[in-house]
Amino acid sequence: MPAPPRNAPPSMDLQMVDLRAQVAALRPEIDAAIAAVLDRGAFVRGPFVAAFEAELAAYVAGLAEGGAVHALGVGNGTDALQVALMALGVGPGDEVVCPAFTFVATAEAAALLGARPVFADIDPETFNLDPERVADAVTERTKAVVPVHLFGQMADLAAIRDAAGDVPIVEDAAQALGATRDGQAAGTAGAVGTLSFYPSKNLGAFGDGGAVLTTDADLAARVRAIANHGAERKYHHTRVGVNSRLDALQAAILSVQLRHxxxxxxxxxxxxxxxxxxxxxxxxxxxxxxxxxxxxxxxxxxxxxxxxxxxxxxxxxxxxxxxxxxxxxxxxxxxxxxxxxxxxxxxxxxxxxxxxxxxxxxxxxxxxxxxxxxxxxxxxxxx
Ligand SMILES: Cc1ncc(COP(=O)(O)O)c(C=O)c1O
Structure with a gap:
């Protein structure tokens, strides 16, 4: 931890999250990263996004045992959830089991697709989904279970996977990049994981941003296409998708932040x-x-x-x-x-x-x- 400034009153400039201090700590690197994007003139997708995706994938893979990780930049953490659920085929009439003690985006993404969020209660100690309550909530209509790794600690994914049976797990890891549990990294312990880079997150952009993580190459390809208007290649749209892209300025800033x-x-x-x-x-x-x-x-x-x-x-x-x-x-x-x-x-x-x-x-x-x-x-x- 940084040493306290000498003679400073203890609560001087005390904030929940200190984004000005964050910028000040990294300012020269951030300025250089922004200048590089401006010099290159590539603002959407392109090399800065690809570089950040590769760095993020390597960081997450390095936290845990297991194979390669695919990281796909999207517009924000809410889109990441929606795109992940779309890639799993969630739609009208389906049920998605998730906690009610979370930010609204967790349930909103399912509701936007016409699915019904079904809430399961939490474990009082960790605030994360209680696997036994998940087991109670899963029915033949359940298309996904979405645990949230709340406040930065992973839910009990092993027990939740058991409770979910064949139903795929979408980890809402918006608050937990870097967390691990039992040798697995947040965002890679289920079928697919989602991240938010909202500025106050542990890895924050200077605007909106998000990512989808998965170890499944086919799922990664589906996510990439869905987030790009359902296009597998330019002007060849094979499904209905959305426009959800991480922009190059945010990606370049995130690359700097990720190093730290x-x-x-x-x-x-x-x-x-x-x-x-x-x-x-x-x-x-x-x-x-x-x-x-x-x-x-x-x-x-x-x-x-x-x-x-x-x-x-x-x-x-x-x-x-x-x-x-x-x-x-x-x-x-x-x-x-x-x-x-x-x-x-x-x-x-x-x-x-x-x-x-x-x-x-x-x-x-x-x-x-x-x-x-x-x-x-x-x-x-x-x-
Ligand atoms: C648990 C959780 N899920 C999803 C989101 C949505 O992320 P975003 O604000 O980037 O859309 C957030 C963050 O705000 C969050 O805390």
Missing amino acids: LPAFTDARRAAAALYDAHLDGLDEVVRPARAAGACHVFHQYTVRVPAALRNGLRAHLAARGVPTMVYYPEPLHRMAPYAGGAADLPETDRACAEVLSLPMHPHLTASQVASVAEAVAAFVRTA
């Missing part, structure tokens, strides 16, 4: 370990669980506090210059467009009422982490 991702991930993990140490012993604050065999990349550092304390704690922290976020305040099954997707999800409801995400990014200083934890402790000790 391992160091940034280490910094996130160090900040998380420090939070853990400082929050240790506070009974009201449940720290993030680490699943056995999992390497968590801490997209978020999310604690649980009793629901009755959460708003007071947020206000107390805000008054001390500490921003927080609630990811996610309302579960998808309670939102009008998705209300038909589940019966009873008690752990999802409880998580929505209790979670609180503290500032987390690679440029947090040790003293900032300490000051956040001290402010949390001061509140819960007197609450």
